[in-house]
Amino acid sequence: MPKIVISGRGGCGKSTLVTLLAQRLGEEGKVLVVDADESNLGLSAMFGVEPPEKTLMDYLGGKPVVGKKLRAMIKSDGNEKVELFAEKMNLDSLPMECVRRKGPIVLLRIGKIEHSMEGCACPMGAVARNFLNYLTIEERQWVLVDTEAGIEHFGRGVIEGVDAILMVVDPSYEAILLAEKAARLSQEVKKDFGVVLNKVDEKTEPILKEKLAEKGVVIKGVLPYSADIAQANLLGGALKLGTVREELDRIVSGIK
Ligand SMILES: Nc1ncnc2c1ncn2[C@@H]1O[C@H](COP(=O)(O)OP(=O)(O)O)[C@@H](O)[C@H]1O
Ligand SMILES: [Mg+2]
Structure with missing residues (x-):
């Protein structure tokens, strides 16, 4: 299951999961982390690196x-060949100025909102x-594609070129509703869908599991609330697998 979009509501832990998952998968191979969130800025800090020189x-x-x-692509309606990229790319042929490497992990940013009144973020979705x-x-x-909050990337078709959607569900009613909806949207486009519960404790985990089971949502893993993760994020420091290694092992077996 090589290309995975990490989805979920704001603050549920998408970037945290992307960072931990990349480190864990990096022990078995190469991982490209695509920062497709046009607003948030902190993903590279979670990896303990500077952002790449340029966005895509x-x-x-x-x-x-x-x-x-x-606009030319839309106008030509497939008759004329207008492409954003000249040729197919792989993990070794990405433009140097667009990537930051840390061991087996390669970080790339799609684009960020840089100016007031610059217009909507749809071009980022298209890129x-x-x-x-x-x-x-x-x-x-x-x-691993880190996304903006919500399910805009379903509408923009960012999920078109990926194999699976992994949604982070924090202990909230809103997250349960969003997971149910995203499961349905994924089915529409025939993509594998599952969720990872995040920031749970012994009280909230069973409730979330029960509610999601009622809605037929597949649970691929669980990440408990961790004071170490919260502290590292607050200080803008790099996240380490540390105490959640076993949970990450289980999440990786869930998505393989
Ligand atoms: N398992 C966890 N335990 C404790 N805090 C967490 C956990 N996962 C995420 N957080 C905290 O939640 C906040 C939002 O996480 P983040 O990964 O940035 O969310 P998102 O990318 O979905 O907006 C951060 O302050 C982070 O430290
Ligand atoms: Mg984020």
């Missing part, structure tokens, strides 16, 4: 240039979708 959006010429190409479609993955390679 900047590399492609910036939002106005990309917007023009996208992410095209990039994921153009990216080829080999054995023992994974792509």
Whole structure:
């Protein structure tokens, strides 16, 4: 299951799970982490690295240039070949200025909101979708896509080029409703779907499990509330597998 989108409501722990999962999968192969969240800035800090020099959006010429190409693509309706990327890419052929490497982990950012009134973030979604479609993955390679809050990426078609959607569910009624909806949306596009419970304790875990089972949502793993994770994130420090290694082992077996 090589290309996985990590989805979920704001603050549920998407970036935390992406960081821990990348470290765990990095023990078995190469992992490309795609930061497709146009707002949040802290993902590279969670890995303990500086952000890549350029976003993919900047590399492609910036939002106005990309917007023009996208409009041409829509206008040509498939008759004329207008592409964002000249050729297929793999984990070793990504533009150098767009990646930051840490051992087996490669970090890439799609694009960030940089200016007031710059317009909507749809071009970021289109870049992410095209990039994921153009990216080829080999054995023992994974792509983890960290996303913005909510389910906008379903609408934008970012999930088109991925194999599975993993939704992070924190102990809240809203997260249960969102998981039920995302399960249905995933079914519509025939993508594998499952959830990871996050920030749970002995009281909330059984309730969440029961509610999700009632709705037929598949649970692929559980990450308990961890004071170490909360502290590291608060200080802007790198996250370590540390005390949650066993949980990550189980999540990895759940998604394989
Ligand atoms: N398992 C966990 N235990 C404790 N705190 C967590 C856990 N997972 C996430 N958090 C905290 O929740 C907040 C949001 O996490 P983050 O991964 O940034 O969420 P998202 O990417 O979904 O917005 C952070 O302050 C983080 O430290
Ligand atoms: Mg995040």
